[in-house]
Amino acid sequence: MPNKIRVAELFAGVGGFRLGLEGWKKKSASSGYTKSVKSVYEVVWSNQWEPSTKTQHASLVYEQRFGKDGHSNEDITTVDVTKIPDHDMLVGGFPCQDYSVATTLKNSKGLIGKKGVLWWSIHKILSEKKKKPKYIFLENVDRLLISPSKQRGRDFAIILKSLDDLGYAVEWRIINAADYGMPQRRRRIFILAYLKTASIYKDLKRCDPRDWILNEGTLASAFPVTSNELVLPTEFELNGDIVEISSSFNKNGGASLFENSGVMIRGIVTTLKTFPEFYGEPVVLNDIIQNGEVTEEFYINDKDLDKWRYLKGPKKEIRVNTEGFEYNYSEGGMVFPDSLNKPSRTIITGEGGSSPSRFKHVIQTKKGYRRLSPVELERLNMFPDNHTKLDGVSDTKRAFFMGNALVVGVIEKIGLALKEKIENEALVQQV
Incomplete structure (x- = not known):
């Protein structure tokens, strides 16, 4: 060989x-x-x-x-x-x-x-x-x-x-x-x-x-x-x-x-x-989270929590499309916040950014609810910490990388x- x-x-x-x-x-x-x-x-x-x-x-x-x-x-x-x-x-x-x-x-x-x-x-x-x-x-x-x-x-x-x-x-x-x-x-x-x-x-x-x-x-x-x-x-x-x-x-x-x-x-x-x-033994979400190292922008403001709960919750409602047509819309609920005692859900490319979303991960800590940091997303894909950190590369882009990664x-x-x-x-x- x-x-x-x-x-x-x-x-x-x-x-x-x-x-x-x-x-x-x-x-x-x-x-x-x-x-x-x-x-x-x-x-x-x-x-x-x-x-x-x-x-x-x-x-x-x-x-x-x-x-x-x-x-x-x-x-x-x-x-x-x-x-x-x-x-x-x-x-x-x-x-x-x-x-x-x-x-x-x-x-x-x-x-x-x-x-x-x-x-x-x-x-x-x-x-x-x-x-x-x-x-x-x-x-x-x-x-x-x-x-x-x-x-x-x-x-x-x-x-x-x-x-x-x-x-x-x-x-x-x-x-x-x-x-x-x-x-x-x-x-x-x-x-x-x-x-x-x-x-x-x-x-x-x-x-x-x-x-x-x-x-x-x-x-x-x-x-x-x-x-x-x-x-x-x-x-x-x-x-x-x-x-x-x-x-x-x-x-x-x-x-x-x-x-x-x-x-x-x-x-x-x-x-x-x-x-x-x-x-x-499985590795679970709690095993990879950062403690005390996550900056304030990843924490969810109390006034936005209802938006997150709505997007992640079950729905059965009448909606109107762009042409004015009414239709019945329904979808099941998602776990909120994400369980720390299980492996995480699949990371998607839209994981980054502060706007409320149905699919982004949210965890509950002693300090409050927050999104996952770029380092935590890297760890979920088993990359080295800060592998994607580079001047000019935003946290949103780093999350996008992990949504595309293996x-x-x-x-x-x-x-x-x-x-x-x-x-x-x-x-x-x-x-």
Whole structure:
């Protein structure tokens, strides 16, 4: 095995993947950055570009923490693939968009939906690189498995077929970080792919798919699961090319064929509903809050409390739309204040700012009700304290970063499990 696994990080944000794989100052996220970690991963190239903002705040934070060497702050759709150094692993949390295909990937008019669908930027790198990365590690929102609503699962099927065409086998799992003791209830799909020249590909090919999902796979090693022994996995083949899949997959609009766990190799999909298996002590919101260090602007004025209670409370009322039409509106209530004895709710991008909101976190302290601070939001994603603090970056923007980020501890555990498999691969080759 080489001394380092060279990594290219796309859609880097403020560096969650990098923190999980490399650690921070040689310390691990799962230890709260107190214990040393010997990382085999080295990010040799990264890209972060936010098309909707003039000032590239996330990229500035990334550069401040990790340096400018090997970092690209340009639209990934315009990057010359030959300028990206060879790497062993491609990682990234790519946006969930409309992945429809009309004709061919070579014809830009063949992409239906928002211009510049970023999955195809990943595909372009994998297609054009003479030396393809052996490993791919991706993250996305869990609704990817059920999108779009009229062809549930089609988008994920397109991604799987694309990777199959490029010579990769795939395993995936929806993981809720809190199910494994981490401080935030954040559900995301994690996708690992292995090039056919990698020994892990050959191991997966030889293994019973159900056994890989439950015991032998990288994700099973990182995050143990169980399943209903009486339920058999669903198995099906991805027939046709990606254009045909785009137009015909689950055309009847039934439930998605994809369960929360699965594998795909040589176009054959095996998917199974699994359940987390964890017996450790959970980290709860109370474990991460700051005591006596939060400034006054995060406390809620008594006169605004009724607005917060109304927005978070249950509603059954008549409303009038902009055209004067009356309609019945109802929604359930939310816990107010947020429980300190459980992992937090999912952080959203609109978490920052002082205006009352249904979805922002509010906790009760001896001093009164308050919102969460940027440091507390960082801790919920297992980032180092003040990782996003930078001159010119507002607290609202810092909250936005964390709403877009991932839970670093999940990346760390998967990275360690993958490292072990790669090391075993190297040992086998030496025998």
